[in-house]
Amino acid sequence: MDTAFFFLFNGIVYGLLLFMLSSGLTLIFSMMGVLNFAHASFYMLGAYFAYQISTHIGFWPALIFAPLIVGCLGAVIERYGLRTVHRHGHVAELLFTFGLALLIEEIVILIWGRNPMPYSVPSELDFALFEIAGNSYSAYKIFMMLVSISMLLFLYGIIARTRIGMIIQAALTHPETVDTLGHNVSRVFMLVFGVGTGLAGLAGVIGGNAFVTEPGMARALGTIVFVVIIVGGLGSLTGAFVASLLLGVIQTTAVAVDVSLADLVATVGITTSAADANDLMHKTLSQVAPILPYLFMVLMLISRPRGLFGTRDA
Amino acid sequence: MLQVRDLNAYYGKSHVLAGIDLDVAPGQIVSLMGRNGAGRSTAIKAIMGLVTATGSVRFAGAELIGLKPHQIAHRGIGYVPEHRDIFPSLTVRQNLKLGLKGGRPARRWSIDELFELFPALEARADTAAGVLSGGEQQMLAMGRTLMGDPDLIMVDEPTEGLAPLIVTRVKDLLLEMAKRGIAVVLCEQKLTIALEISQRLYVVGHGRIVFAGTPAGLEADPSIRREWMEV
Ligand SMILES: Nc1ncnc2c1ncn2[C@@H]1O[C@H](COP(=O)(O)OP(=O)(O)O)[C@@H](O)[C@H]1O
Ligand SMILES: [Mg+2]
Numbered sequence: 061m062d063t064a065f066f067f068l069f070n071g072i073v074y075g076l077l078l079f080m081l082s083s084g085l086t087l088i089f090s091m092m093g094v095l096n097f098a099h100a101s102f103y104m105l106g107a108y109f110a111y112q113i114s115t116h117i118g119f120w121p122a123l124i125f126a127p128l129i130v131g132c133l134g135a136v137i138e139r140y141g142l143r144t145v146h147r148h149g150h151v152a153e154l155l156f157t158f159g160l161a162l163l164i165e166e167i168v169i170l171i172w173g174r175n176p177m178p179y180s181v182p183s184e185l186d187f188a189l190f191e192i193a194g195n196s197y198s199a200y201k202i203f204m205m206l207v208s209i210s211m212l213l214f215l216y217g218i219i220a221r222t223r224i225g226m227i228i229q230a231a232l233t234h235p236e237t238v239d240t241l242g243h244n245v246s247r248v249f250m251l252v253f254g255v256g257t258g259l260a261g262l263a264g265v266i267g268g269n270a271f272v273t274e275p276g277m278a279r280a281l282g283t284i285v286f287v288v289i290i291v292g293g294l295g296s297l298t299g300a301f302v303a304s305l306l307l308g309v310i311q312t313t314a315v316a317v318d319v320s321l322a323d324l325v326a327t328v329g330i331t332t333s334a335a336d337a338n339d340l341m342h343k344t345l346s347q348v349a350p351i352l353p354y355l356f357m358v359l360m361l362i363s364r365p366r367g368l369f370g371t372r373d374a
Numbered sequence: 375m376l377q378v379r380d381l382n383a384y385y386g387k388s389h390v391l392a393g394i395d396l397d398v399a400p401g402q403i404v405s406l407m408g409r410n411g412a413g414r415s416t417a418i419k420a421i422m423g424l425v426t427a428t429g430s431v432r433f434a435g436a437e438l439i440g441l442k443p444h445q446i447a448h449r450g451i452g453y454v455p456e457h458r459d460i461f462p463s464l465t466v467r468q469n470l471k472l473g474l475k476g477g478r479p480a481r482r483w484s485i486d487e488l489f490e491l492f493p494a495l496e497a498r499a500d501t502a503a504g505v506l507s508g509g510e511q512q513m514l515a516m517g518r519t520l521m522g523d524p525d526l527i528m529v530d531e532p533t534e535g536l537a538p539l540i541v542t543r544v545k546d547l548l549l550e551m552a553k554r555g556i557a558v559v560l561c562e563q564k565l566t567i568a569l570e571i572s573q574r575l576y577v578v579g580h581g582r583i584v585f586a587g588t589p590a591g592l593e594a595d596p597s598i599r600r601e602w603m604e605v
Contacts, residue, residue, distance in 0.1 A: 226468050230461040237459040240422055242447035242475040242522055 062193030067313040073201045075308020076208040080263035081281065082288045082300040083212070084256030090232050090295045091252055094142070094150060097157040099260055100282030101164035106130050106261030107268025107277065108172060111179035119182040119269075123207075126265045131258025138253035143246065161278065169275045176274040204266045211262060215255070228252060284311070287353045291360050293370020302368055307353055314349035375400050375557060376421075376451075376526055381429040383420045390416045391427065392581040396559075398526065398574075403548060403558040405568040407603055408578035414561040415456055417578065418528040422446055422453045433526070448475060452524030456531045456561075458515040462504030466495055469503045469514055473521030481523050482554050488517040491547065509540035516547060526557040533566060545571060563604055569593070577602050 085099045106126050113122035137160070145156040180186075181200045188196035219225040231238045231245050239245040268277070288307055292299025322341040360367060376398040383391040390413050398404045406414040420427035423443040431438040438446055447453075461469050470485050489496035492513045498506065503514060512532055519527060529548070533541045545567045548558055552571075562568045568575065569589045577585035577592070579602040585592060592598065 223471075226464060226472055229463055230469075230472055233461060233463070234459040236424055236443065237455055238472070239443040240424065240447055240453040240455075241473055241518065242444050243472075244442075244444045246442075 063195060065192065066195035066197075067316060068309060069197065070201070071309030071312040072305060073205050073308075074312050075305035076205060076212075077263050077267050078281075078285060078288055078308055079212065079301055079304035080208050081260050081285045082292070082304050083215075083297060084259045085285060086289055086292075086295060086297055086300045087228075087252055088256050089289070091228075091235070091249060092142075092146070092153075094146075094153045094157065095286075097154065097282070098160040098164060099157075099257070100278040100285055101161045102130050102134055102257040102260040103264040103267070103281055104168060104273075104275075104278035105133070105164065106264025107179065107273040108168060108177065108264075109261070110265040110268060111177045111273055114179070114182075123262075123265055127258045127262035130261025130264070131254045134257025134261075135250050135254030137257075138250045142253070143249075161282070165275055165278060172275075174275055176272050177268075179269045179273040181269045200270060204270060207262070207266055211259065215259070224248070224251075284353055287357045289367075290357055291367055293367030295371065296367070296369035299367055299369030307356070310352055310356070311349060314352055315346045317345040320344045375434055376559075377430075377432040378417075378421065379430040379432075381417065381420055381427055381431065383416055383425050383427040385416075390581050391420060393429070394578070394581070394583055395586075396576060396583075398557050398559060400525070400557055401552055401555050402574060403552050403560060403572045404574045404576070405560045405562055405572040406576050406578055407562060407565070407568060408584075409602065409604060410563060412578040412602075413581040414578050415530055416581075418453065418530060418559060418561060421528065422451065424453075447522060447524075450523075450525040452519040452522055452527040454515050454519050454527065454529040454532065456534070458511045460503045460506065460511045460514055462502060464503060465500050466503050466506070466514060467499045469518050470521050473518035475522050482556070483517075483520045483523065485521070488520065491550070492517065492543075509536050509543070512536065512540070512544060513547070516544075520551070524556065526559065527551060528559040528561075530561045531563065532560070533562065533564075541566060565603070 081099060081103055085096060088094070088096050088099070109126040109129055110119070110122040113125055141160070142153065142156060145152050181198075185198075185200040185203050187199050189199040189202055190197055219228055227238060227243050227245075227248055231243075231248055235245050238248075267281075271277075284307065288303045289300055291307065292301070292303030320342050325341075376396065378394060378396040381391050381394040381396075382389070394413075394417055396404070396406075396417075406417060408414055416425055419425040421431050421438070423438065423441050423446045427439065429439065433446075433449055433451060436449065438449065438451075441449075443453075461472065464472070467485065470488065489499065492510075494510055495514060495517065498510070503511070506514060516527075516529065516532065532544045532548075536544065548560065548567075549571055551558055560568060560572065569592070572589055575585070575587060575589055575592050576583050577598055584602050585595070585598045
């Protein structure tokens with residue numbers, strides 16, 4: 061039971077990180093109708109910028125500056141790239157973000173090389189805060205949880221309570237009409253894109269050192285984030301939230317469980333030959349963990365194409 | 375105050391507006407009539423900057439062609455879309471507040487005054503606007519645009535699908551706007567209220583003006599009504 065709690069904790073930390081990406085991606089998709097394939101690239105940039113800044117002036121300034129730089133970069137890319145491409149339709153936009161993802165990956169390799177960066181957890185937080193039943197809870201993971209929760213609450217407050225939040229909500233359904241009321245909707249789009257990419261950058265700052273900072277990180281996380289928004293339902297923030305936590309917990313738990321199908325059937329009294337340990341029956345859950353999200357997505361698309369909370373077809 | 379000359383607009387290759395001329399004076403109610411698909415909605419969208427158009431649209435002495443809708447709104451033109459486009463997740467009050475430009479209160483209208491004109495909206499001020507009836511949504515859409523204090527308001531098919539009693543309320547509001555010095559451009563398919571309240575009427579057919587004159591002039595010309603309007 062205590063161990064289950066430990067997995068749940070790690071799953072939630074990872075799930076919240078996923079939500080920091082999937083929420084921005086969802087908001088951008090709902091507003092502009094474009095799936096930003098480069099979204100996780102901003103996560104990667106957040107991690108690399110934070111590493112670079114922290115080697116000079118330390119982790120804490122990096123926590124502030126890296127997401128700001130990433131957000132500004134995102135806003136500039138929206139203003140001078142995406143907005144121009146937008147006139148040529150959604151396919152052109154999709155291809156643009158796809159190209160952007162490849163471009164960012166190559167630039168990262170060019171500057172920092174292919175090897176993982178020695179970007180590590182700040183020493184102030186690199187200890188076990190407490191221990192339950194032999195599982196130690198790292199202070200940094202708790203810090204990650206606090207950062208993501210407070211950031212998400214802050215943004216929720218802005219969207220639910222401020223005038224700019226009202227304009228964003230209105231522009232989700234009727235952007236042209238909002239413009240005819242005298243609000244510069246293009247500027248709102250740029251702001252949302254900037255904040256969304258900045259949030260992905262912040263996730264990179266706190267996730268890059270907890271996990272890994274290397275050129276493949278955008279691709280690896282990007283795929284999972286797409287699974288999240290498809291499972292949650294394209295365009296639904298609630299869906300993105302539920303699916304982020306769900307996939308976070310599933311992934312974190314699965315990699316740690318050494319149970320195979322053969323073990324499961326053994327519990328009901330059927331024994332299988334142990335001779336061929338390489339067949340599917342004897343693969344442990346941790347070994348099949350990487351395919352679980354995709355399996356989940358495919359099953360979801362078959363049984364419920366709109367996703368858990370979606371209103372439109374994927 | 376509004377002077378449109380040789381307005382042309384295209385959707386892809388189809389020439390939807392083929393040279394429209396319109397004139398609207400301050401405080402005047404002017405109606406654009408015509409069959410479904412004639413080009414009335416496109417004409418007011420082009421004036422509002424929602425559709426790319428060529429020609430000239432002069433308002434209060436300045437050229438509007440090429441400006442963005444939000445810039446045109448700040449010049450003093452209001453627009454109420456055909457489908458009302460209520461923001462469903464926001465409350466009635468929040469919908470109205472979004473009509474304010476930069477948060478400034480309107481000179482001619484206040485939220486309280488609008489609520490006085492529409493008690494039904496006041497009763498639902500703090501509920502999500504998505505649940506309003508068609509008539510209430512129309513009132514809210516017009517109220518929202520009025521909060522931005524336009525000198526000219528363009529309203530697309532405000533009586534479409536509404537019960538006769540509500541149509542009268544819409545008519546009263548349009549007259550109230552004119553009384554406060556706002557010029558009104560009204561798009562209607564049926565003659566229901568247009569003949570009663572307009573000082574000037576235009577009939578649009580296949581993207582051109584096929585009649586321009588007064589309500590009396592239109593009534594005296596049954597051939598126009600037969601050929602270019604719903605009977
Ligand atoms: N978004 C659009 N794309 C292509 N054609 C359109 C579009 N909107 C309107 N049209 C066409 O333009 C013509 C004029 O439409 P509209 O201005 O809506 O007419 P009205 O308001 O008089 O009914 C119609 O033939 C209509 O089919
Ligand atoms: Mg129309």
